[in-house]
Amino acid sequence: DAGITQSPRHKVTETGTPVTLRCHQTENHRYMYWYRQDPGHGLRLIHYSYGVKDTDKGEVSDGYSVSRSKTEDFLLTLESATSSQTSVYFCAITPTRNTEAFFGQGTRLTVV
């Protein structure tokens, strides 16, 4: 157990509303990631963080923002949710720069 907790686990929201997903880790790891998973596309990187207030964009960052004010928390915000953002979102951490990633349980987000 990599000590990763995602919240909420499920959420239904309306188009145009803001949504924030939270990833909390208990291991004090430096590297954290947000992925989305859609049928036929596998896991695609949205944003990642190398430390507090150190974030960067991934492959599919449009429409998403992130914040990391504490080592243990990495927040993903959809400023104005769209139906194309309906997906399963996974948070991941890597203990060091060169090791494998460990994933949280996922958040299933539906935008109606």
Add this chain to the structure above:
Amino acid sequence: QKEVEQNSGPLSVPEGAIASLNCTYSDRGSQSFFWYRQYSGKSPELIMFIYSNGDKEDGRFTAQLNKASQYVSLLIRDSQPSDSATYLCAVKENAGNMLTFGGGTRLMVKP
């Protein structure tokens, strides 16, 4: 754009057979290679990683890497129904820390 390609399947094998899962990648700078297993509705879990050309064995699993051909595979010996899942190939370049995933191969092991 870096690409990691997998046949989506499903790959169907009988119980006790060898399942062979394949993955190709486009970035020649890739240095680390990972296989994850994902059960339906669950998060991916790491099975194996491989960094060097050749084979790496762990129990019933063998990862094979050929950097010249930009090809990595996962063999599952004595396949069990509990191995039925989607298998994700992931690749990391040496300079960066981001994993690029393939779309996954769905494996079905039939009793």
